[in-house]
Amino acid sequence: MRRLVRETYLEPGGLILPLFVCPGEGVKKEISAMPGNFQMSVDEVVRECEVVRSLGLGGVILFGIPASKDEEATDAYDPDGIVQRAVRAIKRATPDLLVVTDVCNCEYTSHGHCGKVVQDDVENDETLQWLAAAALSHALAGADVVAPSDMMDGRVAAIRKRLDENGFIKIPILSYAAKFASAFYGPFREAAESTPQFGDRRSYQMDPANRREAMREIALDIEEGADMVMVKPAMPYLDIIREARDRFDVPLAAYQVSGEFSMIMAAARNGWIDQERAMVESLTSIRRAGASIILTYFAKDMARLIG
Ligand code: PBG
Numbered sequence: 001m002r003r004l005v006r007e008t009y010l011e012p013g014g015l016i017l018p019l020f021v022c023p024g025e026g027v028k029k030e031i032s033a034m035p036g037n038f039q040m041s042v043d044e045v046v047r048e049c050e051v052v053r054s055l056g057l058g059g060v061i062l063f064g065i066p067a068s069k070d071e072e073a074t075d076a077y078d079p080d081g082i083v084q085r086a087v088r089a090i091k092r093a094t095p096d097l098l099v100v101t102d103v104c105n106c107e108y109t110s111h112g113h114c115g116k117v118v119q120d121d122v123e124n125d126e127t128l129q130w131l132a133a134a135a136l137s138h139a140l141a142g143a144d145v146v147a148p149s150d151m152m153d154g155r156v157a158a159i160r161k162r163l164d165e166n167g168f169i170k171i172p173i174l175s176y177a178a179k180f181a182s183a184f185y186g187p188f189r190e191a192a193e194s195t196p197q198f199g200d201r202r203s204y205q206m207d208p209a210n211r212r213e214a215m216r217e218i219a220l221d222i223e224e225g226a227d228m229v230m231v232k233p234a235m236p237y238l239d240i241i242r243e244a245r246d247r248f249d250v251p252l253a254a255y256q257v258s259g260e261f262s263m264i265m266a267a268a269r270n271g272w273i274d275q276e277r278a279m280v281e282s283l284t285s286i287r288r289a290g291a292s293i294i295l296t297y298f299a300k301d302m303a304r305l306i307g
Contacts, residue, residue, distance in 0.1 A: 008288045010280075012056040012303035016100060016253075016295045020191050021045050021086040022065040033187035033262045035269075037297055039065055042086045046093045055303040059098030061147060061295060062086055063192050066108050071117070073108035077133035081108075084141040091142035100174060101138040103131055103148040103159070112196040114150040114204060122204060127152050132162035139168045147230070149176040151204045156224035172227035174253060174293075178214040178240055181205035184233045184259030191258065214240050215247060222250060228293070233257040235282055238289040245290025254291035256282065261297040276305065 020031070020039045027041035040048060045062075052060055064083035066075035075081040083101055090099055105127065106114045115127030127150065135146040146163075148155045156175050163171050181202045189195040206213060214237075218229050229248065231241045232255035241254050264282065268275030279298045286294055296302070 008284055010283055010287055010294075010302060010306060012299075012307060013058045014287070014293055015057050015283075015299040015302060016059050016061050016098075016293060017052055017057055017299035018061050018063060018295060018297060019045055019048060020063050020065060021082050023067040023082060031187065031191040033190055034258055034297060035265050036301075037191065037261075039191065042082075042089050045086050046089050049090045049094050049097055052300065053094045053097045055300055055307060057299050057303055058293065059100055059144070060090075061100040061102055063102050064107055065193055069108055069110045071110055073105035073115075073130055076105050076108040077130055077137050079137050079140065081137065084137050087138060087141040087143050098144045099142070100145040100147050101135075101143045103135050103138065103146050104150045105130055105134075106150070106194040106196070106201075107192045111198065112194050113199075114201065115152060120199065122152075124152050124154070124204075128155055128158040131155050132158045135159040135173075136162050136166055136168070139163055139166070139171050143171070145172050145174050145228075147174040147176060149179065149232075151176065151179050151201075151206070154224070156221045156226045160225035173225060174228040174230060175221040175226035176232055176255070177218040177221040177226060177229040178231045178237075178244070179205055180208045180214075180233065180237065182208065182233050182236070182257065182259070184236070184257045187258035187262045208236070211240060211243065215243060218244055218248060222248060226250065228253055230255055230293075230295075231291070233260055234286045234291070234294070235260050238285060241286065241289040241291050251293060252291050253293035253295060254286050254289070256286060256294060256296040256298070258297065276301075280305070 115122040228251040230253040234254040
């Protein structure tokens with residue numbers, strides 16, 4: 001009877017697993033705050049993607065940890081950068097697995113900010129050139145979807161233009177449209193080694209207090225050509241997800257971020273909550289709020305449970 005009257009379903013095809021690619025071979029290093037998640041070299045990521053594919057997940061999203069970082073985020077748009085190499089290898093091994101790439105500079109800059117820094121401030125417009133170049137290099141490597149997460153103004157239009165000029169008219173943009181300056185990114189910054197070396201990201205990420213501004217950001221990104229939009233983090237922002245679902249017709253994604261995952265894992269490991277139930281309930285709430293695509297570190301566990 002419960003099943004008959006249930007309103008919300010989760011399915012593996014709606015889940016995307018984030019993966020962290022690092023240099024080397026045979027490297028699989030667990031991220032301490034995110035049990036079951038690893039920094040993996042390209043060969044290991046390829047193996048992981050075979051598992052992801054067999055579980056029927058919607059896809060993976062790749063984050064890169066380059067061998068070296070510099071002021072210009074060179075590895076972010078290098079045709080032989082870490083993510084570009086990973087995409088090529090994955091597409092060779094599992095061509096029908098959807099590969100999304102995170103387009104951002106923070107993992108590639110020595111200062112850890114998402115763009116070009118001039119006098120302690122991120123230079124919006126010059127950063128757009130890096131982002132467009134990175135997105136194009138991902139598309140050339142074989143990425144199916146590019147996902148800009150930097151929150152610079154005008155990035156969706158800049159990326160769309162560069163992709164179109166180079167013949168990638170069919171590569172969709174999944175924009176991190178409403179990305180809040182959140183404490184819940186903590187474990188990710190350890191995982192991606194991208195903690196800002198000075199200041200914080202509040203000048204370009206959104207104030208958690210602002211709902212109307214989030215709607216404006218989403219509307220702007222859709223106008224600029226975003227094919228899908230994302231709200232991030234997820235659980236503390238279910239109202240934003242719901243309002244975005246009601247207002248906009250494009251596919252809506254939500255990112256259950258590292259801190260959301262780590263909190264559940266930590267509490268479960270202390271015996272304070274039931275891990276499986278907390279996983280299912282949190283993902284159900286995000287789906288119920290209106291996200292059809294969920295990026296989550298639980299993707300494999302959830303798929304195994306419902307598979
Ligand atoms: C930026 C980026 C971040 C996350 C995804 N893309 C970190 C940040 O903005 O500081 C966070 C994801 C997570 O916490 O799981 N490239």
